[in-house]
Amino acid sequence: MASAGAAVVNNHEIITGDFTRDIGFQIPGADLELAICARLNTHATLMNATKLAENTLGDTVYANMILLGAAFQQGLLPISEAAFLEAIFLNGAKVTQNQQAFAFGRWCIVDPDVATRFQMQKPVEQDIEVARLANLAAYGSGRLESYVQMRAEMGDAPLTAQVLQSYHKVLTYKDEYEVARLLCKTKEMVANRFEGDFKISYHLAPPLMSRIGPNGRPQKRQFGSWFDHASRCLARFKFLRETPLDIFGYTAERRMERQLITDFENLVARMQREYEPANHDVWYELMGLPQNILGFGPVKLANAQAMAKRWGELLQELDQGGPSAQFAALGA
Secondary structure, eight states: OEETTEEEEEOOOOOOGGGGTOTTOOOOHHHHHHHHHHHHGGGEEEEOHHHHHHHHHSOGGGHHHHHHHHHHHTTOSSSOHHHHHHHHHHHOSSHHHHHHHHHHHHHHHHOHHHHHHHHSOOTTTTOHHHHHHHHHHHHOTTHHHHHHHHHHHHTTOTTHHHHHHHHHHHHTOOOHHHHHHHHHHHHHHHHHHOOSOOOOOEEEOOTTTOOBOTTSSBOOEEEOTTHHHHHHHHHHGGGGTTSTTOGGGGSHHHHHHHHHHHHHHHHHHHHHHHOOGGGHHHHHHHHHGGGGOOSSHHHHHHHHHHHHHHHHHHHHHTTSOOOOHHHHHHHO
């Protein structure tokens, strides 16, 4: 929210689709904040309105209303409080919550400590380990058991946090069954957050059904609400994952993902045998490499090839040979 020479800015960072094509992509949040403050000096108010909305009202949708309240309190909006509250009432959507968000935004300006306290993450809701375990249980296919076993084997060993983060990623690769489950979950979240009739369309490039475009990548197609039924059906068949009846499991992408699980487990076992503080940095990077495999289809395979190349370089740096045959082929 901005006026002549003043602004109230939501500094919450939201990742864009660029991260799936460029694993080194980072939002220049600090630089943007510096530029805004340099331009407006003391007339710039930055707050994480998204986190404030989530922590106070349970939904990030109220972030803009919090910003409006903050801007109003600073005299940046040429409208009376009565007129603003009446407009919220006449709109008829979540009247009480929107009025509370507006009032909370005003209070953040009156007492900045309030904003500071509520912008802090909630320990229970932000417990990464709890979120991982829940995700592994929903993923199925014995993933939770594998993860718990790895966590027990690692104990308090060096690089445990890095290992578990990467292992969770390689275990829960986004195959067709998992994507279908996540789409169903998204539909439920939308239904819980928004009232009235709404329609959702999906832009996807399903394997075995998509043409290759001029750029060499599968072309996305739009699917209507009927795709909800297809997603629910496909999600129920996740028990076929990694069995001979898994028709999606024969693609190069799925074979690579399955092999990565085995290779990573072997690499962790080797690290437990050979780790020394002197080569900590090398092992740290090795344990984090799977986190760079982002995207789908040719994007994911390209990232896997880059990872395989670096994997081999780091292993050579340890003077212990190269990656597995699977990853050597990918990196060629």
